[in-house]
Amino acid sequence: MAIYKTSDSVGEREDLSDVITRIDPDTTPLFSNMKKIATKAVTHQWQVQELASAVATNHVNEGSDFSFTNVQPTTLATNHHQIFAQAVSVSATLDAVDKAGRDRETAYAKVLKGIEQRRDIEKSLCSSTAKSASDPRKFGSIETYVSNLSKASDATASAGDGSDTHTDGTARALTLAMVDDVAQQIYVDGGEPDMLILSPSKKATFSGLSSGSVASNQIEMTASAPTDAVIVGSVSLYLHDFGKLNVVIDRHMQDDRVYLLDNDYISMGALPNRSFAVSDIAPTGDATKSAIVSEMTFIPTAPKSMGAVFDLS
Numbered sequence: 001m002a003i004y005k006t007s008d009s010v011g012e013r014e015d016l017s018d019v020i021t022r023i024d025p026d027t028t029p030l031f032s033n034m035k036k037i038a039t040k041a042v043t044h045q046w047q048v049q050e051l052a053s054a055v056a057t058n059h060v061n062e063g064s065d066f067s068f069t070n071v072q073p074t075t076l077a078t079n080h081h082q083i084f085a086q087a088v089s090v091s092a093t094l095d096a097v098d099k100a101g102r103d104r105e106t107a108y109a110k111v112l113k114g115i116e117q118r119r120d121i122e123k124s125l126c127s128s129t130a131k132s133a134s135d136p137r138k139f140g141s142i143e144t145y146v147s148n149l150s151k152a153s154d155a156t157a158s159a160g161d162g163s164d165t166h167t168d169g170t171a172r173a174l175t176l177a178m179v180d181d182v183a184q185q186i187y188v189d190g191g192e193p194d195m196l197i198l199s200p201s202k203k204a205t206f207s208g209l210s211s212g213s214v215a216s217n218q219i220e221m222t223a224s225a226p227t228d229a230v231i232v233g234s235v236s237l238y239l240h241d242f243g244k245l246n247v248v249i250d251r252h253m254q255d256d257r258v259y260l261l262d263n264d265y266i267s268m269g270a271l272p273n274r275s276f277a278v279s280d281i282a283p284t285g286d287a288t289k290s291a292i293v294s295e296m297t298f299i300p301t302a303p304k305s306m307g308a309v310f311d312l313s
Contacts, residue, residue, distance in 0.1 A: 029248050039269035042137065048076075079131050145158075154170055155170075172312060182308065191265075195246050206247065257308055
């Protein structure tokens with residue numbers, strides 16, 4: 001008996017899901033956690049105040065005259081705004097045809113370009129880039145403002161003012177002692193970092209380090225909802241002698257370092273109407289042209305609150 005099958009028929013509709021799957025990493029923990037402030041000029045300046053060193057000889061005679069000294073002058077810090085731009089051109093035909101998973105291609109493309117730009121900003125923060133006022137302007141990355149650090153003996157640290165980068169030395173294996181050393185340096189300078197930023201590779205290394213002060217993820221077992229036993233090999237919180245650090249994975253972080261940062265003293269500044277601003281460009285053909293533009297800079301208001309372990313294998 002002949003069977004009339006789908007392969008014999010004409011007119012079967014396509015089965016195309018209306019769900020678009022995207023697995024590319026889009027998390028930006030550094031940028032997302034930073035405060036966002038408004039800035040007014042392409043070169044942003046801020047003042048850093050330091051106190052005079054504490055002394056143990058502050059004792060004076062009864063009735064004596066005062067000895068007058070000047071207060072410590074502020075230090076002027078600077079960073080430049082960097083322009084980020086993602087542009088897209090979509091044909092009028094593509095906007096008009098029926099599509100699965102989205103309505104207008106132009107609107108969908110703008111969303112994707114905004115996500116891509118946020119990732120570029122995150123990558124720039126994690127890069128080895130000194131500030132530059134020459135076109136195209138660049139902001140100094142985190143690396144260029146770090147002064148509390150652990151490094152290889154043959155490495156050269158940056159000046160800590162955004163003007164130059166760290167020069168790598170002989171690679172070393174990450175240890176808890178290195179992290180503790182930097183945490184102590186920051187604490188002595190008055191800082192209390194709350195984030196430990198690591199690449200995926202260094203996160204795996206860090207979770208394998210043993211210490212009595214490592215707090216692992218916890219397993220909850222209840223009578224009403226029993227669960228299978230789980231082996232936990234991840235560290236989400238590190239308790240050290242000078243505080244605690246939330247251990248944060250950043251896919252854009254370089255593998256040869258880890259950062260210790262204080263959320264209260266790192267910000268991103270953006271010029272007015274220059275934070276993921278959408279510009280619709282005049283068409284020059286049968287297409288819609290758009291651009292996502294941001295003009296931002298990294299502002300470490302208290303550089304001594306930051307630290308890094310460099311030159312890691």
